[in-house]
Amino acid sequence: DTQMTQSPSSLSASVGDRVTITCRASQGISNYFAWYQQKPGKVPKLLIYAASTLQSGVPSRFSGSGSGTDFTLTISSLQPEDAATYYCQKYNSAPYTFGQGTKLEIK
Amino acid sequence: EVQLLESGGGLVQPGWSLRLSCAASGFTFSSYAMSWVRQAPGKGLEWLSSISGSGSSTYYADSVKGRLTISRDNSKNTLYLQMNNLRLEDTAVYHCVKGVRAPAPIDFWGQGTLVTVSS
Numbered sequence: 667d668t669q670m671t672q673s674p675s676s677l678s679a680s681v682g683d684r685v686t687i688t689c690r691a692s693q694g695i696s697n698y699f700a701w702y703q704q705k706p707g708k709v710p711k712l713l714i715y716a717a718s719t720l721q722s723g724v725p726s727r728f729s730g731s732g733s734g735t736d737f738t739l740t741i742s743s744l745q746p747e748d749a750a751t752y753y754c755q756k757y758n759s760a761p762y763t764f765g766q767g768t769k770l771e772i773k
Numbered sequence: 774e775v776q777l778l779e780s781g782g783g784l785v786q787p788g789w790s791l792r793l794s795c796a797a798s799g800f801t802f803s804s805y806a807m808s809w810v811r812q813a814p815g816k817g818l819e820w821l822s823s824i825s826g827s828g829s830s831t832y833y834a835d836s837v838k839g840r841l842t843i844s845r846d847n848s849k850n851t852l853y854l855q856m857n858n859l860r861l862e863d864t865a866v867y868h869c870v871k872g873v874r875a876p877a878p879i880d881f882w883g884q885g886t887l888v889t890v891s892s
């Protein structure tokens with residue numbers, strides 16, 4: 667089965683910073699790849715799908731890139747409301763594995 | 774408006790069984806794959822199982838294969854998860870989700886139902 671490895675597992679950044687989170691698949695998954703945001707006490711929310719397509723309503727400071735095995739989530743200018751845990755997921759075929767998550771804190 | 778309402782969680786002892794239900798509304802239920810995802814306290818997301826729109830295809834994580842059975846009743850717009858031989862490590866919030874199957878990700882999450890396995 668394909669493993670999904672996120673890095674870093676946690677990070678702390680300041681408002682206005684550019685933040686990058688990466689996810690690596692152990693095998694190629696084309697662009698069947700999504701990013702989710704989960705704020706404390708809330709259910710996850712779809713941010714990006716097809717590796718780089720922004721879900722409707724998601725602020726444009728979020729962007730995704732990559733294909734095959736290496737994927738990146740970028741927040742161009744960090745805002746206080748972006749404090750959350752971010753998860754990646756493959757959905758090319760089952761098992762639809764999630765990454766272990768990246769906890770983003772605001773300094 | 775899409776709504777997913779889970780029910781059936783609770784406190785059970787190891788070895789017991791439980792059936793979770795998820796009532797869906799606001800979309801054409803039979804047209805979409807549906808799945809169950811769980812999150813143990815303080816832990817990450819774990820995909821468990823998915824079922825195609827027709828119900829003809831099912832998929833399971835290796836960690837739960839043989840103990841969990843996913844099913845759906847499209848006439849009732851309801852998704853089910855039968856969980857047998859529950860273990861302490863099955864303690865989690867179980868979310869019913871719309872999706873996932875290529876080319877569609879999970880695009881809506883239910884609030885979840887808490888399953889606690891304790892002796």
